[in-house]
Amino acid sequence: MGLKSVKEIEKNRSELELAIDKTDFDxxxxxxxxxxxxxxNVPGFRKGKAPKGIIEKMYGSAVFYDEAIDNILPGLYESAIKESNLDVVSRPELEVVSIDENGVLLKAKVYTKPTAEVTKYKGLEVEKExxxxxxxxxxxxxxxxxxxNARKLTITDGAVENDDETVIDFEGFTDGVAFEGGKSEKYTLKIGSNSFIPGFEEQLIGRKAGEEFDITVTFPEDYNAENLAGKEAIFKIKLHEIFRSELPELDDEFVKDVSVLNTVEEYKAxxxxxxxxxxxxxAENTLEENLIDELLANVNVDIPQPMIENEIDGAVKDYDYRLSSQGGSLDMYFKYTGMTMEQLRESFKDSSExxxxxRLALEKIVELEGIKPTDEELEEEYRKIASGYNIDIEKVKSSIPADGISADISLRKAVEFIKENAVIK
Structure with missing residues (x-):
């Protein structure tokens, strides 16, 4: 039982032939x-007592085959990949070729990691801002x-000015009919924030607390609610309160309050x-991005689509995590933006590619230049991870293989190598 053969069927795609011995399969x-x-339940037999041959006659000789293959396949496939020395970057496309007196013969088609050709990575020319x-x-x-550190003052006599914070009730109407989502009470709106449609905030300027009035605005043509796009709307407003920030004076006392310094001059410095x-x-990050752009212009590689899809998967998971950390979710995001999962994945396509x-280019440079981390660099990386998660460094070492950490460090060192050998203007 194991790997019978491996052959390349197209660039970066191979086919493995796997065999399960009849004894193991039976x-x-x-x-x-x-x-x-x-x-x-088999007629004529108590539940659970029907012979295997009777069940196979009733349901077909292959009744247990699929589950048996599913049970054997993970271990068989894993050992076959190790034996083949292929660097696989996709899930296998499996095909059962035959099941006979010799056992089971399967084929697994996989995409493999390509090797990048880097025509130039020394002497790249970039400008640093x-x-x-x-x-x-x-x-x-x-x-x-x-x-x-400003004080918030309540304005009782004066009128609304730009940068003021207002508390308002509002209700919007189009063609004399209130529209969904156009009403709120005691809503806090900062003037100049541009959080409402154009023209709304400006019409509050000059109004006083306690006033009730109408304002007229026109929704943008590209407004996300199609039933409102391009339409004129009247909002009935009640202005409850006006708040204004009073900035503290910039003097030595202020400096002492907000820092460990003593004077304005020290604070400015x-x-x-x-x-x-x-x-x-x-500027350094921009320089690195520009260097990578120059590097990629000198890289030839055919990337299998599954590698890009895997990268997109990671980007979607990261985005979902960021949303959840803010109390949201992808479902909520799709609901309020009208975007679909397909559109979100498409938005990550270019950056993922x-x-x-x-990564493929940097890995090639690591290979060409024999770049690898020192023991001290590896230890320092483990220490940073342990410190970041506040766990014992030995637990980190036992859960994260050194090879993975070493590869990440090597890629970073490759970037530094490119930078050190670049022509920076």
Missing amino acids: AEVMRVYKKNVVKM KVVVTDEDITAEIDSVRKR DIQKKITERKEKV RQVKT
Whole structure:
């Protein structure tokens, strides 16, 4: 029982011929019979007592074959893949060729991992964005902190201004009829947020708390609700409250309140340093992305579709996880956006193909340059994982094979190798 032959049937696709000895197959068929006979009613026999031959005459000689093959196949297939040394990237397409006096003969067609041809990866030319931190950048960062520490004032006499927070009741009508989803009470709306359709927020400016009034707007032509797209609507508004933020003064006392520093000058210098570091990181990431673009322009590889589909599967799972961490789900996302699973998968197609192609190219560079992590780098990676999940490092080592960790480190080192050998302008 095992692998009989392997042959390439097309580029990156192979066919394995697998055999199950008759003795092994008959033994598994008997086990299946003993498992299922207790559930079978056969005229003339007590439940569970019908002989195997009688059941096969009633239901056909192959009545137990499918389950027997299903039981044997996982172990048989796994050992055959190991013996073949194929790097398989898809589920097998299985075919039962024959079941006879010699046993069972099966064929498994699989896609295999392609080898990338990298024509150039040294001397790639890219530009790195020059990092500049302006006074405006520093002011904007400080103003953001001031806004987070602002006092909220209730405006009783004045009128609504841009950036104010309002509390309103509203109900929308088209052609004199209220429409679904167009009504809310005590809704908090920040003016200038552009969270409502164009023209809505602007018409609240100048109004005072306690006023009731109508505003007229026109829904955009591409509005997601087709029954409202392009239509004029009248909203009846009741303005309950107006709130305005009062920013704290930028002085030494403010600095002491929001940081461990003592003076405005120290605070500005610290903000400048942090912005510089942040922009440097963005510039470095952009540089790497541009380097990968240049690399991929020098890569030839035929990627089997299952590899791209597997990458898309991972992207969908990641997206679902992010939604669930925010209290949502894919079902909710599809409901409110009108998107389908097919459309979501299509949206990930280009990025997934790029990811697969990049990985194949970097793996080739790892091979060509003999890149591998040091023992210290491997240990440090395990330590980071253990620290991130707050578990013992030995548990991490026992659950994550060193080969997988080593491969990830090697790919990162390949990127660094490309960067070190690039012409950066």
